[in-house]
Amino acid sequence: MTFFNYRDGELHAEQISLSSIAKQCGTPCYVYSRAAFETQWHSLNDAFDDHPHTIFYAVKANSNVAVLNILARLGSGFDIVSEGELRRVLKAGGDPAKVVFSGVAKSRAELAFAISNKVRSINIESVAELDRVQEVAAELNTTASIAIRVNPNVDPETHPYISTGMEKAKFGVTMEAAFEAYKKAAQMPNIDVHGVACHIGSQITKTSPFTDALTIVLDLVKRLAKEGIQIKQLDLGGGLGIDYQGETPPSAADYVKSMVDGIKAQDIDLPIGIEPGRYIAGNSGVMLTEVEYLKHNDSKSFAIVDAGMNDLLRPSLYQAHHEIIPVNKNTDETAKTYDVVGPVCESADVLGYDRTLKVKAGDLLAVCSAGAYGYVMSGNYNSRPRPPEIMVDGDDMHIVRRRETLDELTQGEAILP
Ligand SMILES: *Cc1c(COP(=O)(O)O)cnc(C)c1O
DSSP, X not given: OTTEEEETTEEEETTXXXXXXXXXHOSSEEEEEHHHHHHHHHHHHHHTTTSOEEEEEEGGGOOOHHHHXXXXXXXXXXXXXXXXXXHHHHHTTOOGGGEEEOOTTOOHHHHHHHHHTTOSEEEEOSHHHHHHHHHHHHHXXXXXXXXXXXXXXXXXXXXXXXXXSSTTSSSSEEHHHHXXXXXXXXXXXXXXXXXXXXXXXXXXOOSHHHHHHHHXXXXXXXXXXXXXXXXXXXXXXXXXXXXSSSOOOOOHHHHHHHHHHHHHHTTOOOOEEEOOSHHHHGGGEEEEXXXXXXXXXSSOEEEEESOOTTTOOHHHHHOOOOOEEESBOOOOOOOEEEEEEOSSSSTTOEEEEEEEEOOOXXXXXXXXXXXXXXXXXXXXXTTOOOOOEEEEETTEEEEEEOOOOTGGGGTTOOOOO
């Protein structure tokens, strides 16, 4: 987390101390670093050098319009999975010509909205969806640019819930079915075959799953060329992992190089698209929380904090590890081992097990690496308002989403007459 550092024992985001943000905005809250998002994006973009490419930031990782706007200003493209995400991208100033639309259950309305906005590619996940895209495009009297999301059946060696490219997954089309689907698509009057797409999973910490998938995808591209079907873009998905607790994923440079080298080795000269989410957003944010109580049982000590699984779901959903560190290191407390638990009435509401901390009630903690799949997965379980999101930019801070109010919790609900 390059842009979150201690100064005189006080944790800062860029130039701003996190305790001053907590004082102003309350806790729990998410704090992001603009420089972190930009640095991560540039590291991938620079790695491609002069190879034609588009970075389609995976909006679902962190969809705040300020984040999307920061990336749109850099010229980023976007990978979306719903109409809601496309509307966010448009609102943030993103270019629909640099949008790819993924997802297994796109509705007719969502397809019509995306096709009317001329997104670069509808990434098709089933033959039934291909038929639907043809119908919707015909109704709109236009053509839809498509890729088929193939499933190369590669094991990304990651958590099963974030593994998407194996045969038992609901995602993508198997290689053999994809070959037939492309032949069918090429005959469809309102379909423009643009690319081939794949996305094999998330938090991948080696290059081999990516290069294995690439080899299989390139094989399909060559078979299609023999049928007279020319692929114009390789969309190789997202999934590059980050350091949560000492993982050593490949660098952006090594990851990109492995793909560019892989296609050059096969004498294929195609633009590459990638769909990074976590890599750009994950270590660009933390969640701030305050210790409400300490509680000691015979066998366990608990640091009970004001953020719960409704605010940050990853530990409960994926047994994900997030480092939890003090905002202020200057303390006289002695180190103890705590389970850091939230207020939600569920035993799964644990942000971290067995953490050694020097804390007392009222202290602030930072839950690290919370910039991706953090706020976006938050909810109102236990009728808890969702936290605010703050973007730090040098020595400025901006509230890019204010805290939800208690009144808002029941908005849209109704009592029977
Ligand atoms: C979630 C997702 C991504 C982003 O994955 P990361 O691991 O966050 O990079 C990219 N493409 C698709 C289709 C996805 O569903």
